[in-house]
Amino acid sequence: MADTLIIVPTYNEIDGLERIMARIRSAVPDADVLIVDDSSPDGTGELGDRLAAADPAIRVLHRAGKDGLGQAYLAGFEVARSGGYLFVVEMDADGSHDPESLPAMIALAADGADLVIGSRWVDGGSVVNWPRMRKAISRTGNWYSGVMLRSRIRDITAGFRVFRAGALRDLDLHAISSQGYCFQVEMAWRLERTGHRIAEHPITFVERETGQSKMHTGIVVEALLRVTAWGIAATLRPQKKGNPDRSGAGSN
Ligand SMILES: Nc1nc2c(ncn2[C@@H]2O[C@H](COP(=O)(O)OP(=O)(O)O)[C@@H](O)[C@H]2O)c(=O)[nH]1
């Protein structure tokens, strides 16, 4: 059985899905892949079904409607948990995250990192073809999260990640409340503040060539408000390092 599950959330990604699946299957042939599609109107889910029919390593989880990135990943984590996988990967369907980085990232998790972030903002990391505005939002968001959450993570908003499955079990996933991309900040911060090991691996993020970004102002506002609220709450009620997020949970 594969020890890694790669979760790929999709919403209207029909143009790039086949290409990214082929790249994933050739870069990490031993991993299983789970497409989590929110009933994309463009037929992405049906294309996923055809790819799954031709390749037993690929599965599709169909969800009833567009419900945000966070909910899609939480549903995928449940599949990973019941399948007994050791490593759980998050990556976008649009080609921005290069599957060829995965062997090195999974190796870091196998070496003991609880979360490995494919990072644009550490030495060696970069972004290709992003509009100046997107770069500014990402840099400012990471800077603000660093200050408010006292986080040392350089790319806390990144969506390219490998979790050790045991670390996911340490978190109370039902308590994760973020809807949009703020989900990524919440997951990383919960692990960091409970003393989990976080590694950042430099990646080159390449802006999508097909389809459209689902990023919108509401997502940025949600992140800004939540990070501010978490930062204030953490100042009032500091968490002791080493305390699990979920009482009584171990990390294995
Ligand atoms: N299932 C699901 N996937 C989503 C949703 N929103 C975004 N995605 C996927 O999440 C990934 C990142 O989204 P994208 O629009 O590329 O964000 P950007 O890279 O920040 O511009 C892509 O694979 C999207 O198809 C959603 O509500 N549900």
Ligand SMILES: [Mg+2]
């Ligand atoms: Mg994208």
